[in-house]
Amino acid sequence: xxxxxxxxxxxxxxxxxxxxxxxxxxxxxxxxxxxxxxxxxxxxxxxxxxxxxxxxxxxxxxxxxxxxxxxxxxxxxxxxxxxxxxxxxxxxxxxxxxxxxxxxxxxxxxxxxxxxxxxxxxxxxxxxxxxxxxxxxxxxxxxxxxxxxxxxxxxxxxxxxxxxxxxxxxxxxxxxxxxxxxxxxxxxxxxxxxxxxxxxxxxxxxxxxxxxxxxxxxxxxxxxxxxxxxxxxxxxxxxxxxxxxxxxxxxxxxxxxxxxxxxxxxxxxxxxxxxxxxxxxxxxxxxxxxxxxx
Amino acid sequence: xxxxxxxxxxxxxxxxxxxxxxxxxxxxxxxxxxxxxxxxxxxxxxxxxxxxxxxxxxxxxxxxxxxxxxxxxxxxxxxxxxxxxxxxxxxxxxxxxxxxxxxxxxxxxxxxxxxxxxxxxxxxxxxxxxxxxxxxxxxxxxxxxxxxxxxxxxxxxxxxxxxxxxxxxxxxxxxxxxxxxxxxxxxxxxxxxxxxxxxxxxxxxxxxxxxxxxxxxxxxxxxxxxxxxxxxxx
Numbered sequence: 316x317x318x319x320x321x322x323x324x325x326x327x328x329x330x331x332x333x334x335x336x337x338x339x340x341x342x343x344x345x346x347x348x349x350x351x352x353x354x355x356x357x358x359x360x361x362x363x364x365x366x367x368x369x370x371x372x373x374x375x376x377x378x379x380x381x382x383x384x385x386x387x388x389x390x391x392x393x394x395x396x397x398x399x400x401x402x403x404x405x406x407x408x409x410x411x412x413x414x415x416x417x418x419x420x421x422x423x424x425x426x427x428x429x430x431x432x433x434x435x436x437x438x439x440x441x442x443x444x445x446x447x448x449x450x451x452x453x454x455x456x457x458x459x460x461x462x463x464x465x466x467x468x469x470x471x472x473x474x475x476x477x478x479x480x481x482x483x484x485x486x487x488x489x490x491x492x493x494x495x496x497x498x499x500x501x502x503x504x505x506x507x508x509x510x511x512x513x514x515x516x517x518x519x520x521x522x523x524x525x526x527x528x529x530x531x532x533x534x535x536x537x538x539x540x541x542x543x544x545x546x547x548x549x550x551x552x553x554x555x556x557x558x559x560x561x562x563x564x565x566x567x568x569x570x571x572x573x574x575x576x577x578x579x580x581x582x583x584x585x586x587x588x589x590x591x592x593x594x595x596x597x598x599x600x601x602x603x604x605x606x607x608x609x
Numbered sequence: 610x611x612x613x614x615x616x617x618x619x620x621x622x623x624x625x626x627x628x629x630x631x632x633x634x635x636x637x638x639x640x641x642x643x644x645x646x647x648x649x650x651x652x653x654x655x656x657x658x659x660x661x662x663x664x665x666x667x668x669x670x671x672x673x674x675x676x677x678x679x680x681x682x683x684x685x686x687x688x689x690x691x692x693x694x695x696x697x698x699x700x701x702x703x704x705x706x707x708x709x710x711x712x713x714x715x716x717x718x719x720x721x722x723x724x725x726x727x728x729x730x731x732x733x734x735x736x737x738x739x740x741x742x743x744x745x746x747x748x749x750x751x752x753x754x755x756x757x758x759x760x761x762x763x764x765x766x767x768x769x770x771x772x773x774x775x776x777x778x779x780x781x782x783x784x785x786x787x788x789x790x791x792x793x794x795x796x797x798x799x800x801x802x803x804x805x806x807x808x809x810x811x812x813x814x815x816x817x818x819x820x821x822x823x824x825x826x827x828x829x830x831x832x833x834x835x836x837x838x839x840x841x842x843x
Contacts, residue, residue: 480711487697487708493659494695499683499712499760 317451322574323567328458328527330566331465335520336543337550337558338472339391339513345489345553346509348407352414353394355540356421357514361387361521362531363429369437376439376526380464383522384515391514392507400503418536425533433532436525443526461523468519469559472512476555485509489553538582542569545589551599560600610635610795611656611687611764616665618648618655625651627819628665631797633764638786638796640806640827643816644839649799650692652816653766656797657689658682669764684712686763690770692799694753698742702733705741705752709759719759726755729785747778754785764795771802783809807831 336358343351361383368379398417402410438444439457446455476482484505487495492502524539525531546565550557565585572581592599611633618626626648633639641649654660656667658679667675669687677685697705706726710719727734730751736744741752750770757765767786771779779802787809790796800806807813807827815823815836823830830836 483704483708484711486700490697490699491695494691494697495708496659496679497657497683497689497691497695498708498756499680500708501678501680 318574320450320452322570324452324454324458325574326567326570327563328461328566329570330563331462332520332523332527332562333539333543333546333566334559334562335465335468335516335523336539337546337562338469338555339517340544341547341550341552341555341558342485342509342513344547345555346485346506347399347403347410349399349410349414350544351513352411352540353398353417353421354513354517355536355538355543356418356425357387357391357394357536358517358521358524358540359531359533359536360390360421360425361518362525362535363425363521363533364518365522365525366434366436366531376443376460376522380519380522383518385518387518387521388511388515391510391517394514395507395510400506418540422533422536429533431533433530436529436531439526457526461527464519464523468516472516472555475512481505481508542582542585545585548589548599549592551602554599554601557599557601610637610670611797612666612668613652613656614666614668616652616655616667617663618651618660619663625819626655626662629816629819629821631814631821631824633795633797635795636790636793637812638790638798638810640798640800640803640810640813641816642800642803642806642813645801646818647816648819649816650768653689653691653768653797653799656766657687680712683760686761687766688757688760688762688764689766690750690753690757690768692768692772694746694749696741696744696749696752696756698740700741701738702741702744702752703737705756706733706737706759709756712760718761722759722761726758729758729788730755746773747775747782750774750778750782751785754782754789758789758794762794764797765789766797766799768799769801770798771800771805779805803836 336354339354340351343349364383364386365379368374368382374382394417398413399410402413443456443460446453476485484495484500485508487498487500488502488505496502542565543562546561547558549564550559550561568584568588569581572578572584614630615628616626616630617628629652631641641652643649651660655662658677662675665675666673669685674682674685697708706723710722713719732748733752733755736748741749744752754770770782770786774782783805786796786798798806798810807830810827813825813827813830814821815830
């Protein structure tokens, strides 16, 4: 029982990171129907920004988290404006291939500047490295930090999407872009804002992963990016609650597969789930079949 | 008040609007009738800034708005109720109406207009928490019109408001259009139901395959033999 609770805590930590990345995937898909394959690399950039902020600039964890979020936010908007916006009226496959190109560009530009070697994240201050016992379960302060920061960011995101003017514009554009234009909504700015939000969350996830796993490299975004994509599809791509559920689910599955001593197979299980969803319920857990009205 | 001059629109190689012109004076209801594919919807989409014209001029209140973005046109008082209602299906009735007032900052005015919309369309008040996608076709049309009124438009563009509605509802929608106009909003009404449209309109234009073939007062046109034959079933 104690072991089970322990793995739940571990699964929640990992899952909250996947959920943060999945949110960006799903929001961008919701608004322009693009699987932004460069999203995982924005997360990687976030991890490096956090790293340099903590080492070179000697800033604390929270300052570094904030800086990584802001820089990734800018990066996300630049990617959208430079790479995707000119293709707004092109075929979806053209944009998708561009996204893969942007992904490779980010990975190898980063490698050019920082080298391919794995770097270890700087040690955290004492109050973030300890752990405590709750009913026989060891909970790391780091885990509390990761889950806490993630939940806080998700709550802020919900608040923005549900309660603010720009959030309402985001939802309007995702449901009907032309109708949104007729309301006087600036669709281009709304799309940029969506990239900004999603990329900021990815940046935060990058720093959290650096702290959690203590090692980063320029290709670290590929696999978590793909898994977050699986998470978004699992929950129902385009749906924010779906990304949350999917993120925690994938994090949980991975943790339990590893705990069962099968860590070699954890990725296979995750992608097996993707295949299963696509066969059984392609719209995801929360997705509904949308009939095209003519 | 609202004027289109020599407008040309292309879709790739297809010349959809071939130099059409039309004018709507302040306080008028002008209707644009014609068969499917004549270019009526394209005219409205170009007027609202959703489609770029190849050439021509669009003016509102005497000012050239041809180059303005869609949102700037809304800001200047040009609002469209698009074909097929296009309400935001996963949002509540209230949220849809709020979006109509997206560009407005005068909270008191918006609140007053919301009260007016609920008075004009009581069913929207009863269903304000319901998702727009679950409304009936007639209710969605009312919501789309209410949403447009929330922007407090000077000129209201209506694209096929009667499409797919039961005859009784069509009557109701047209009498509401007449009311809105009587209260001071200028209306450009695109319709396939020429019969009804000519009854409420002051003047009318007839389009055929991208050109304006006839114009005149609604009364004149409803007496024209060609119109009777082509659009009025007689």
